[in-house]
Amino acid sequence: MEQTAAFEDDRLKLALTRALTGDAQAFADLVREHQGMVFSIAYHFLQDRSLAEDLAQEVFLELFQSIDRIQSPAHLTYWLRKVTSNRCIDQGRKKYRRREMALEEAPEPVTASGHADPMLLDRLQQSLATLPEKQRMVVIMRFQEGLGPAEIAEVLEMPVNTVKSTLHRSLADLRKGLTRKIREVRYAFF
Amino acid sequence: MHFSEDDLREALKRKDPGEGFTQRLMARVNQSKAEALAQPVTKKVNGKFLSWWMHRPAWAVAVVAMLLLAVGIGGYQYSEYRHAEENRIARMKQQQLQREAERARDQAIMALEIARAKMNHVLQHAQLQAEPNDKIRRERL
Numbered sequence: 001m002e003q004t005a006a007f008e009d010d011r012l013k014l015a016l017t018r019a020l021t022g023d024a025q026a027f028a029d030l031v032r033e034h035q036g037m038v039f040s041i042a043y044h045f046l047q048d049r050s051l052a053e054d055l056a057q058e059v060f061l062e063l064f065q066s067i068d069r070i071q072s073p074a075h076l077t078y079w080l081r082k083v084t085s086n087r088c089i090d091q092g093r094k095k096y097r098r099r100e101m102a103l104e105e106a107p108e109p110v111t112a113s114g115h116a117d118p119m120l121l122d123r124l125q126q127s128l129a130t131l132p133e134k135q136r137m138v139v140i141m142r143f144q145e146g147l148g149p150a151e152i153a154e155v156l157e158m159p160v161n162t163v164k165s166t167l168h169r170s171l172a173d174l175r176k177g178l179t180r181k182i183r184e185v186r187y188a189f190f
Numbered sequence: 191m192h193f194s195e196d197d198l199r200e201a202l203k204r205k206d207p208g209e210g211f212t213q214r215l216m217a218r219v220n221q222s223k224a225e226a227l228a229q230p231v232t233k234k235v236n237g238k239f240l241s242w243w244m245h246r247p248a249w250a251v252a253v254v255a256m257l258l259l260a261v262g263i264g265g266y267q268y269s270e271y272r273h274a275e276e277n278r279i280a281r282m283k284q285q286q287l288q289r290e291a292e293r294a295r296d297q298a299i300m301a302l303e304i305a306r307a308k309m310n311h312v313l314q315h316a317q318l319q320a321e322p323n324d325k326i327r328r329e330r331l
Contacts (some may be wrong), residue, residue: 024216024219024220027216027219028212028215028216031211031212031215031216032212035206035207035211035212035215036204036205036206036207037204039205039206039207039211040202040203040204043205044202052207053207053208053211056207056211057211057214057215057218059219060215060218060219061215063219064219064222065222086245090245117197120193120197120201120213121197121200121201123204124193124197124198124201125201128201137200139202140202142200143195143201143202144199144200144202144203144204146199174193174198175192175193175304178193
């Protein structure tokens, strides 16, 4: 397992070194490696596939222009998380404008495979969308990326204690939001 | 309804952007490369400069506020300077007018003096002509 991780790290280091010399194929490898992370942060934050894809592409374009500042694969991951979260929060603060897209342009939806109740997951995502920007991003960093409070604090440039309290408040808000939704459903039925 | 942290992890599981994401991105990268080659260096710098400010609205507001403050202070100081300068010019003009008035008064006094002297002279001549006696004339003179 450790050997695989070391091999993966070496592969990324090599790709980064080659990308720094202007190798487009190496840059594409780096994109393939990180596109899931960047797209998912944007998608969970914006709850819109086309906006999330646009944002992810903008982030990678910015990476292409600033690749010479990246020092290591770990720095690359940190940089991508930081730029994506900043862009998401900026986008969230702007007026939410839905961009129309041709059906053939739209990427295929990806189905979630898991054991949890799909309705619960759907409601969780809906409730997440109602949280304020910073709270939403803290939850995404914690539960999508699996970062600890110190790492989240570094990425989002917040004090660690603020991250902890934000996380606590966000979970409470999510619980409240879910309960409210269930009540609405009950009223609709009875 | 209760949910566990695992439910949240499941809801926020990483998703794939779908087929063709990398190809679409690389097409945009190549396009931006071509545009960067076609654009002059100064334009690129301006674009970077603008985007730097656009991503830092608080800084932009602070800088604009500082500029406005500097312009305000500069404007106030300039108006004060202009006001003082106008006062100085007005004072100088007043002093000049005063000097001219004094000179005119002196000239008028001198003219009156000359006229008085001439009149006295003419009067004496007239009196002498009216009295032919030399003795009396001499006494008078």
